[in-house]
Amino acid sequence: LGNGGIIANPNCSTIIMLIAVTPLHRAANVKRMVVSTYQAASGAGAAAMAELEQQTREVLAGDPVTQEVFGFQYAFNLFSHNSPMQDNGYNQEEMKMVHETHKIWGQSDEHKSAITATCVRVPIMRAHAESINLTFEKPISESEAVRLLKGALGVSLLDDRGDNRFPTPLDASGKDDVFVGRVRGDISQPGGVGLDLFCCGDQIRKGAALNAIQIAELLL
Amino acid sequence: LGNGGIIANPNCSTIIMLIAVTPLHRAANVKRMVVSTYQAASGAGAAAMAELEQQTREVLAGDPVTQEVFGFQYAFNLFSHNSPMQDNGYNQEEMKMVHETHKIWGQSDEHKSAITATCVRVPIMRAHAESINLTFEKPISESEAVRLLKGALGVSLLDDRGDNRFPTPLDASGKDDVFVGRVRGDISQPGGVGLDLFCCGDQIRKGAALNAIQIAELLL
Numbered sequence: 001l002g003n004g005g006i007i008a009n010p011n012c013s014t015i016i017m018l019i020a021v022t023p024l025h026r027a028a029n030v031k032r033m034v035v036s037t038y039q040a041a042s043g044a045g046a047a048a049m050a051e052l053e054q055q056t057r058e059v060l061a062g063d064p065v066t067q068e069v070f071g072f073q074y075a076f077n078l079f080s081h082n083s084p085m086q087d088n089g090y091n092q093e094e095m096k097m098v099h100e101t102h103k104i105w106g107q108s109d110e111h112k113s114a115i116t117a118t119c120v121r122v123p124i125m126r127a128h129a130e131s132i133n134l135t136f137e138k139p140i141s142e143s144e145a146v147r148l149l150k151g152a153l154g155v156s157l158l159d160d161r162g163d164n165r166f167p168t169p170l171d172a173s174g175k176d177d178v179f180v181g182r183v184r185g186d187i188s189q190p191g192g193v194g195l196d197l198f199c200c201g202d203q204i205r206k207g208a209a210l211n212a213i214q215i216a217e218l219l220l
Numbered sequence: 221l222g223n224g225g226i227i228a229n230p231n232c233s234t235i236i237m238l239i240a241v242t243p244l245h246r247a248a249n250v251k252r253m254v255v256s257t258y259q260a261a262s263g264a265g266a267a268a269m270a271e272l273e274q275q276t277r278e279v280l281a282g283d284p285v286t287q288e289v290f291g292f293q294y295a296f297n298l299f300s301h302n303s304p305m306q307d308n309g310y311n312q313e314e315m316k317m318v319h320e321t322h323k324i325w326g327q328s329d330e331h332k333s334a335i336t337a338t339c340v341r342v343p344i345m346r347a348h349a350e351s352i353n354l355t356f357e358k359p360i361s362e363s364e365a366v367r368l369l370k371g372a373l374g375v376s377l378l379d380d381r382g383d384n385r386f387p388t389p390l391d392a393s394g395k396d397d398v399f400v401g402r403v404r405g406d407i408s409q410p411g412g413v414g415l416d417l418f419c420c421g422d423q424i425r426k427g428a429a430l431n432a433i434q435i436a437e438l439l440l
Contacts, residue, residue, distance in 0.1 A: 032408055032409075038258065056280065057280055060276060060280070076344055077344065077388050077390045078258055078342060078389060079386070080401075080418065082384065085382075085384055089362065089381060089403070090407070091384075114407075115407075116353060116407060116409075116414070116416055118256075120258065120349070120351065120418075122258065122298060122343075123343055123344075129340070131256035131338040131340065131351075133254045133336060133353075164304075164311075168292075168297050168299045169296075169297055170293055170297045184308065184309030186336045187334075187335075188254070188336040196336055
């Protein structure tokens with residue numbers, strides 16, 4: 001622990017994804033992961049949330065939109081994540097999802113899961129959503145995945161095909177758990193090694209403050 | 221042409237995706253495709269657009285939200301596509317993206333591209349966005365993909381890494397072209413066979429009315 005008192009807390013999109021995926025990774029090893037995010041305003045701070053609300057009022061009133069935080073219209077719009085662009089064409093947020101996953105899973109250079117991410121900000125207030133496509137080293141069935149997710153710490157399974165009821169950002173807002181659903185065998189991959197799923201997690205809680213507290217509690 | 225006068229028009233998410241992907245498919249053959257959509261209210265009709273606007277006003281006023289079209293809150297929220305769920309856990313919209321792609325590309329059973337889709341509705345008025353991950357049979361470089369997209373009919377390339385300026389639904393709204401950007405080599409796939417990209421297209425124009433007119437013009 002030392003004297004520093006600094007707690008390293010992971011990127012919000014990464015930790016929300018890994019709460020959903022780690023139980024499956026432990027069972028069948030993720031070989032490759034393709035993730036697309038639907039990220040909330042809160043990840044860009046309180047000013048971004050306030051501007052989304054203000055812009056939305058202005059659009060509905062037919063007024064010109066105030067563009068101070070992002071420099072363009074966010075209300076009723078979505079855009080590629082505003083973090084700095086890297087030389088490889090990925091933005092910093094996307095590369096965090098790659099590097100921090102390797103770090104959290106403790107993967108050495110020889111055994112890193114292959115990951116690609118596309119990070120997008122959507123006009124939602126405080127919970128991120130993610131569409132995740134997985135390729136495993138070993139076959140893993142839909143029912144086994146559901147069983148693992150049902151028993152996983154920090155996961156609320158919301159996967160009701162009959163009622164077309166799956167996680168939404170509003171379900172996750174103000175909650176500690178990451179909500180997971182749309183768990184299904186991937187029809188594009190043979191041999192039962194592919195799964196698709198969708199998750200939502202509160203960016204302010206699990207994506208930031210709650211997770212820091214949970215790490216501190218584990219340390220102390 | 222016969223006497224029927226019926227024009228078969230593809231699914232909106234499918235045609236917007238294929239305007240972006242077909243030029244690359246012709247050059248290097250798509251082996252596998254993973255797509256996540258960010259779909260606008262207009263795909264669910266005028267009543268859905270009106271309800272999104274009404275709900276947004278109600279949320280901002282702190283009033284209870286009217287829930288007639290979808291039965292839950294759409295304003296400042298997103299949700300799994302509202303089309304009927306299929307036995308395999310995919311919804312109908314997702315399976316249209318699979319089947320109609322095979323049909324439009326004229327692929328026989330032995331040579332079908334493997335496709336998985338996750339369709340999500342976001343609180344946007346009239347243009348769909350899609351995050352697309354591609355695996356090709358032959359290597360295709362980022363610069364070759366950009367060159368092909370620049371010359372492609374119906375595509376506007378908007379891919380400015382320096383200014384972090386990429387397609388948004390508002391760019392595409394009211395336009396005939398599909399806007400394509402975030403074209404980059406996929407770091408999760410070795411051998412130069414992987415690409416990621418992001419596109420936006422007007423659901424009412426290219427996703428429906430414009431496309432029907434274009435098909436009719438070709439026929440006549």
